[in-house]
Amino acid sequence: MKAKYEPPLIVRHSLAGVNKLGSIPAIRPMSSIDGVRIEELVVAYGSPLFVFSENTLRERVRELRGELGRRFASFDLGWSYKTNYLSAVCRVFHQEGSLAEVVSGMELRKALAAGVAGQQIIFNGPAKTAADLTLAFEKRVQVHIDHLDELALAETVAEGLGIVPEVGIRVSQSDLPVPTWDRFGFHLESGRAIEAARRIVRSGRLGLRSLHGHIGTFIPNPDAYRMAALAMTRFARQIESELGARITTIDLGGGFASHNTLHAQYLPGEEATPSFSEYVEAIASGLEEGLDGAETPRLVLETGRALVDDAGVLVATVLGNKRLADKRRAVIVDAGVNILPTAWWYRHDVRPAQEILGTAEPTVFFGPLCMAIDVVRDRVMFPPLRVGDRVVIRHVGAYNVTQWMQFISERPNVVMVSPKGQHAIIRKAETLETLLLQEQMPAWL
Ligand SMILES: Cc1ncc(COP(=O)(O)O)c(C=O)c1O
Numbered sequence: 171m172k173a174k175y176e177p178p179l180i181v182r183h184s185l186a187g188v189n190k191l192g193s194i195p196a197i198r199p200m201s202s203i204d205g206v207r208i209e210e211l212v213v214a215y216g217s218p219l220f221v222f223s224e225n226t227l228r229e230r231v232r233e234l235r236g237e238l239g240r241r242f243a244s245f246d247l248g249w250s251y252k253t254n255y256l257s258a259v260c261r262v263f264h265q266e267g268s269l270a271e272v273v274s275g276m277e278l279r280k281a282l283a284a285g286v287a288g289q290q291i292i293f294n295g296p297a298k299t300a301a302d303l304t305l306a307f308e309k310r311v312q313v314h315i316d317h318l319d320e321l322a323l324a325e326t327v328a329e330g331l332g333i334v335p336e337v338g339i340r341v342s343q344s345d346l347p348v349p350t351w352d353r354f355g356f357h358l359e360s361g362r363a364i365e366a367a368r369r370i371v372r373s374g375r376l377g378l379r380s381l382h383g384h385i386g387t388f389i390p391n392p393d394a395y396r397m398a399a400l401a402m403t404r405f406a407r408q409i410e411s412e413l414g415a416r417i418t419t420i421d422l423g424g425g426f427a428s429h430n431t432l433h434a435q436y437l438p439g440e441e442a443t444p445s446f447s448e449y450v451e452a453i454a455s456g457l458e459e460g461l462d463g464a465e466t467p468r469l470v471l472e473t474g475r476a477l478v479d480d481a482g483v484l485v486a487t488v489l490g491n492k493r494l495a496d497k498r499r500a501v502i503v504d505a506g507v508n509i510l511p512t513a514w515w516y517r518h519d520v521r522p523a524q525e526i527l528g529t530a531e532p533t534v535f536f537g538p539l540c541m542a543i544d545v546v547r548d549r550v551m552f553p554p555l556r557v558g559d560r561v562v563i564r565h566v567g568a569y570n571v572t573q574w575m576q577f578i579s580e581r582p583n584v585v586m587v588s589p590k591g592q593h594a595i596i597r598k599a600e601t602l603e604t605l606l607l608q609e610q611m612p613a614w615l
Contacts, residue, residue, distance in 0.1 A: 197530060197552060200483075200521040200562045205591045208485055208523045208560060215595065217487040217560070218505035220571060220584040222596065224262055226481035228589075231266045234473060237450040244468040248292045250424050251277040253474030253568045254482075257284060258586050258596035263477070271472040275302040282309065292421065292470070294340065294382065296320075296354055303327040307335045314338040314382040314421070316355055321366060325375040338380030338419065339366050343401055348386045348394050355383070358405060364412075371413040378415045380470075381406055384423025388432065388475065388515075392444050392452035398422060399453045403460025406467065421470035422453060428479035430516040430565045438519075439565070446476075475568035482567025484510055485523065486546075488559045489538065499533045501555055506537020506544045508577040510563065512570055513546050520547050523560035528553040535561070539578050576600060 201208055204225050212219055231247065238245045248271030249263035255277060260270070261284070270281035273295030281291050288309025296316040298306070304327050306313050315321045315337055328335050340355030341363045356363040370378045385398050399422060406417035426449050431439040457466065486505035494500050507513050520535060533552035537544040546563065555561070574581055580600035587593045 197526075198521060199523060199525055200564070201523050203483065204587045204589060206587050206593055208562060211585060211587075211593060212485055212487070212560060214593070215583045215585050216599065217485060218503075218509065218582045219485045220509075220566070220582065221483050221485060221593075222256075222259060222567060222584070222586045223481045224586055225589040227259065227262045227478065228266060230477045230480060231263060231268065234446045234450075234471075234477065235267065237446045238469070238471070241450055241454040242469050243466065246468065246470045248421070248470055248472040249477075250472045250474035251281065252572055253424075254478045254571055255280060256571055256584060256596055259478065259567075260284060269470075275299060275305070278302060278306060278311065292382075292472070294384070294423075294472075298323075300327055304331065307331055307333060310335070312336075312338065312380065312419075314340045314380070315366070315370075315376075316340050318366065318369075321369065321376075325373060328375055334375060334377055336377040336379040337370070338382050338421065339363065339370070339378070340382045340384075341402065341405065343383060343385065343398060345401065346385055346394050346397050347391060348389055351384070351386055358401060363405065364408065367409050367413060367415070371409075371415045378409070378413075379417065380419035380421060381409075381417055382421040382423065382470075384472065385425055387425045388427045388430075389425045390427040390443060392448045395422065395449055396452040396456035399456030400460045403457050403467075407460070407462075407464060417467055419468045419470055420457070421472065424472040424474045424476075426473050426476035428475045428565060428568060430475075430479055430512070430518065432515060433517055435517075439516075440519075443476075478567035479565045480567065482565070482570070484563040484566045484570070486561050486563065488555045488557055488561065490557060491555065494534070498549075499531055499552070499554070500536055501533055501552075501561075502536050502538065503546060503561060504538050505546065505563065505582075506539040506578075507546065508537070508539060508544075508579070509574045509581055510537070510546060510566060510570055511573045511575070512566060512568070516565070517550070518547055518566065519564040520550055520552070521562045521564065522553075522555065523562050526553045526555060526559065541578075571597065576605065580605065 247268045249268040250271045269290045270286045271292045272278045288311045291311045293306050293311045293313045341358050342352040342355045343358045344350045356366040370376050402420050427443045429439045486503040490502045492500045530551040530553050532549050535546040537546050583599040584597040586596045
């Protein structure tokens with residue numbers, strides 16, 4: 171085959187890849203996942219393709235459980251369904267002992283349908299309906315109340331069922347080194363949280379047993395957790411001494427950073443993200459200080475992205491190359507932001523799936539959408555790619571296969587690779603037929 175001619179181009183040497191430590195990130199190909207060749211997967215299941223490593227899922231959750239086990243006699247992890255509720259992914263976490271953490275009626279019913287017992291489900295979220303609460307109370311789900319109207323509704327539902335369910339309240343905090351998420355829960359410092367606790371205990375129609383807080387997401391600062399744990403523990407003790415209600419569970423939600431790199435972040439996530447042990451130590455020291463010798467409650471964490479991001483990659487195929495007006499090399503791949511919304515948050519690590527030769531130069535990866543916003547990775551040092559080459563976009567396990575959009579094209583296959591090298595589809599690609607099934611034509615047309 172005749173080699174394709176590309177006119178020579180002088181590219182100014184760029185220091186864009188140098189970080190504080192002086193290293194230019196090496197472009198290491200990633201040609202297999204847990205021993206299975208990426209090319210084999212693409213031939214079997216098509217491109218683009220999400221691939222999840224069962225091994226990495228288990229390793230991550232075992233590492234966090236191990237750290238918690240070293241510091242806490244009683245703890246639970248609640249798998250945050252909205253982070254990734256593909257049934258196979260949830261099953262791995264449930265097999266590893268995680269509860270289900272759900273934030274909608276749909277997620278609640280999904281967990282129940284998967285066989286998770288009601289007592290093993292935590293129900294958060296700001297929009298629970300009477301039907302959701304009825305189902306939750308009947309199944310003895312651990313409900314966390316978000317606001318006063320929901321509290322009134324929960325009391326009415328409980329009364330209707332003739333039971334006094336044990337619940338928790340979601341608490342938001344301001345005195346933390348992270349932006350305040352006071353749109354969820356009852357605010358601590360302004361006194362809303364203690365008012366809600368008084369209301370629950372005095373009316374006696376619900377039992378107050380747990381406090382829940384989720385201070386934000388992708389928080390690379392373990393000290394924020396120490397401070398949150400300290401404030402929550404002190405609040406639990408205030409409730410006990412003032413109202414006589416014993417708080418048996420403190421749930422600190424999720425929010426640990428994954429190994430991704432935020433757009434505004436300086437060091438790459440793989441160097442900057444704190445370890446699980448740093449987060450757990452911070453929480454343990456906050457709790458210890460707040461308890462001041464009192465009995466330690468059960469600790470719950472709802473860690474999402476930090477458990478699943480590393481386990482997922484998106485494989486894409488090069489469709490074409492072009493030079494932009496500013497001479498940057500642009501590569502068009504077949505995976506866009508419709509299936510990778512986290513590209514708006516992160517500078518995802520992109521690797522070739524095969525050895526590539528040539529000089530690395532600043533490259534932008536565009537997706538296939540006919541929309542200017544479809545930038546998968548802006549400005550990354552990359553050698554030239556040919557049409558048909560594969561690239562692997564890393565750390566995409568969280569929030570993509572739940573927040574993706576069916577826009578312009580069908581959503582692709584998602585597969586899982588087992589530790590023994592087996593692989594199978596865990597979510598089938600959509601087809602035009604799948605999409606048309608949802609549509610209806612009005613009779614007058
Ligand atoms: C209540 C609650 N718990 C857990 C999570 C998981 O958070 P993350 O993926 O940041 O760990 C979320 C996500 O926003 C949440 O809202």
